[in-house]
Amino acid sequence: MKASAAMRTALQRQWQEGGWLSWLLFPFSLLAAAAVAAKRLAYRAGWRRAERVGVPVVVVGNLYVGGTGKTPFIVAAAHALRERGHRPGIVSRGYGAAIGPVPRVGCGTLDPAVFGDEPALIARQAGVPVAVHPRRAEAARTLLHQHPDVDVILSDDGLQHLALARDVEIVVQDERGIGNGLLLPAGPLREPASRLRGVDAVVTNRSGGRDGTLPTPPAGVRAVDMDLVIDSVWRLADGERRPLPALPAARRIAAVAGIGNPARFFATLRRAGIRLDATVGLPDHYDYAHSPFAAIEADLILVTDKDAVKCPAPDDPRVWAVSVSAHLSDPTFFDWLETRLHGRTPA
Structure with missing residues (x-):
């Protein structure tokens, strides 16, 4: 365990600061970038189509691989939307669980071995129905079939899962920002940092400290800090x-x-x-x-x-x-989110 922890620490350092291993892996990052670009082009050109499920969808994801604090943000968003009269539901991949061909839907106390650890935690803390499946559009359809009162869906992760059409995209990052700016495996990013220009909001999780250097959010992208x-x-x-x-x-x-x-x-x-x-x-x-x-x-x-x-x-x-x-630095953030869901121009 100590050896594997040391390897993870070394890789994280390369992903933040660069180094010989990062540059050795750089050609593979070029291949990853080409694959990402081809996938997005397929949707923009209409060769592949994103599926709309009949209710607004808010995707909460990240560029930096691994955890950045999405789960507590999604729980806060679910509570905030309920307080504003909405009936949210959650879809997730269900990482760590063998889901099978049929999406699983549950509420309350869920078995993490069946639903995945994060969906189980979200269901318990948010008190809303959760559906898990690698194909999130299919999870959303099943969720709405079993819970037709759901009027907004929060997608746990899925920023890169373009098959599910979305109305709002929110990126959660932490103090590591974009690291060395390179895509996997030479860097920590799933998509190029330029992807931030196309999202609606960037939430920066500051609970790990405020010493990291973060890029300035692009113009027109709402920025908020989270503790x-x-x-x-x-x-x-x-x-x-x-x-x-x-x-x-x-x-x-x-x-x-x-x-x-x-x-x-x-x-x-x-x-x-x-x-x-x-x-x-x-x-x-x-x-x-x-x-x-x-x-x-x-x-x-x-x-x-x-x-x-x-x-x-x-x-x-x-x-x-x-x-x-x-806790968000902007107390009006979820009012802004609700405004976006209603299709009006945000403040």
């Missing part, structure tokens, strides 16, 4: 929930995160005043088939809510999950 604020902590063994100041006293505290950017979770904890004696960064969507907790010498272990939906730790009273919520 992830710790709401509470809860113990996996029995579900007991406490406010952060009431976290049990501990001599040694460790943090474990199987998300796209574990360092961001650790930074969020430190900003909240928690002293971390050890940190363990795991691969994104880590399935916890092998529990890392037994090997950790700590009196208290903190994990993300995303990890908690699949952690096999009910018998370890040391493990507590940290619940966060998204």
Whole structure:
């Protein structure tokens, strides 16, 4: 595990700063760029058609591969739209679950092995129906068939999934920005940075710190900062929930995160005043088939809510999950989003 973590750290450094490995992989990035351009051309020329599903669709995605904070933003967006009288539903690929040919639809407490960890977390926190399938248009149709009251769909990821027509595109980025600016595998980007000129809004997740250099948002693209604020902590063994100041006293505290950017979770904890004696960064969507907790010498272990939906730790009273919520720098952002959904010119 230590060797793989070191390899991930080295690759992330190359993706941020460049280096010999990045340049060695650069020809493959040119191939990726050509494939991306050909795909977009096919839709622009009408050779392939995006499917409309009958209700407005908001795609929340990213350019930087891995996690940037989309999940808490989607949960916040779902709550905000419900407060404004809408009935949102969520579609997602269901990464990590073997979905099969038929989309799966569920609400409330979902099995992450069946739906994927992020859809399971979104369903629990947002309280809206969720459909999962690699073909998101098919997921959306099935969702609307089973929940005909849904009047707006939020697509978890899917910025590059052009088969689903969308009315609003929102990119969530973090302090890493566009990294070295190169496409996979020489860099971290799924699409060229110029793609930002075509989206409607860019949300910058600042919870990992504000030291990164980020490109200026293109003219006409709405920009807003997002912070992830710790709401509470809860113990996996029995579900007991406490406010952060009431976290049990501990001599040694460790943090474990199987998300796209574990360092961001650790930074969020430190900003909240928690002293971390050890940190363990795991691969994104880590399935916890092998529990890392037994090997950790700590009196208290903190994990993300995303990890908690699949952690096999009910018998370890040391493990507590940290619940966060998204706070935006612009309090009118979701009013703007609703305006876009109604097809009016935004303020």
